[in-house]
Amino acid sequence: MKTVILIGAKGKMGKAAASGLKNHRVVTASRSGEGCDYKVDITDKKSISDLFKQVGEFDAVVNTVGFCEYAEFADMTDEQWNTTILSKLIGQINLVKTGLDFIKDKGSFTLISGILNVKPIPFAIADATTSGAIDTFVKCVAHELPRGIRINVVNPTVLEEAWDVYGEMMPGFQPVPGVLVGKAFERSVDGFITGQVLFVDA
Numbered sequence: 001m002k003t004v005i006l007i008g009a010k011g012k013m014g015k016a017a018a019s020g021l022k023n024h025r026v027v028t029a030s031r032s033g034e035g036c037d038y039k040v041d042i043t044d045k046k047s048i049s050d051l052f053k054q055v056g057e058f059d060a061v062v063n064t065v066g067f068c069e070y071a072e073f074a075d076m077t078d079e080q081w082n083t084t085i086l087s088k089l090i091g092q093i094n095l096v097k098t099g100l101d102f103i104k105d106k107g108s109f110t111l112i113s114g115i116l117n118v119k120p121i122p123f124a125i126a127d128a129t130t131s132g133a134i135d136t137f138v139k140c141v142a143h144e145l146p147r148g149i150r151i152n153v154v155n156p157t158v159l160e161e162a163w164d165v166y167g168e169m170m171p172g173f174q175p176v177p178g179v180l181v182g183k184a185f186e187r188s189v190d191g192f193i194t195g196q197v198l199f200v201d202a
C-alpha cells in the first residue's frame with residue numbers, strides 16, 4: 001500500500017482517479033478543502049509546499065486540477081490565458097518541482113491534460129494548448145527526475161460523468177466512464193512506466 005496525495009479529489013476527474021487508487025492510502029486535497037483532508041491552491045507555491053510538509057512521507061502525487069477558461073481565440077483575454085496557464089500548466093509544473101523535495105525514492109507524479117490537444121474543438125484553445133504543453137513537459141522531464149522517481153500524464157476524453165456539462169460543445173465525441181480513466185491513473189501509480197502520455201479515448 002502506498003500513500004498517494006490526490007489533488008482535486010472531489011472534482012469529476014478526482015473521483016475518476018480515486019476509483020483507480022483503492023488499494024492505497026489516499027490523502028485528499030483541494031482548493032476549498034471541502035470533503036478533503038487538506039486545503040491546497042496549486043497556483044501558489046507556498047501552499048503546495050505547506051501541503052507536502054503537512055502530509056509528511058508519501059509515495060505518489062496524483063493531480064487532477066487544471067482550471068481552464070473557454071472562449072474563441074479572438075476573444076481570449078490576457079487574463080483568461082494567464083489564469084489557465086497558471087493553473088493547468090505552471091501549477092502542475094510547480095507540484096513536480098516542489099514535490100521533488102518531499103516525495104520518497106521511486107515515487108511517482110501523475111498529472112492531468114485532456115484530449116482536446118489532439119482533437120481540437122471551438123472555444124477550447126487554452127485547454128488544448130496547456131494540455132499539449134503538459135504532455136510535452138512530462139515526456140521530457142521524465143529524463144531529469146532523480147532517485148527513480150517516475151512521472152506520467154493521463155490524457156482522457158470527456159467523462160460520462162461530465163457529459164451534461166461539456167456534451168453540447170463536443171459533438172461527435174464519445175464519453176468514457178470515470179472507472180476506465182481510473183485505470184490509467186492506476187497504471188501510472190502502480191506500474192513502472194514513466195514519461196508516458198496515457199490516452200483514454202473511446
Ligand SMILES: NC(=O)c1ccc[n+]([C@@H]2O[C@H](COP(=O)([O-])OP(=O)(O)OC[C@H]3O[C@@H](n4cnc5c(N)ncnc54)[C@H](OP(=O)(O)O)[C@@H]3O)[C@@H](O)[C@H]2O)c1
Pocket residue numbers: 007008009010011012013014029030031032033034040041042043064065066067068087088112113114115127155156157158159160162166
Ligand atoms: N471532466 C472531464 O470530462 C475531463 C476530461 C478530460 C480532462 N479533464 C481535465 O481535468 C481537470 C479537472 O476537471 P474536472 O472536470 O474534474 O473539474 P471539476 O469537477 O470542476 O473539479 C475541479 C477540482 O479542482 C479543484 N481546484 C480548482 N482549482 C484549484 C486550485 N487552484 N488548487 C487546488 N484545487 C483546485 C476543485 O477544488 P474545490 O472544489 O475545492 O475548489 C475541484 O476539486 C481539468 O483540467 C480538465 O480540463 C476533464
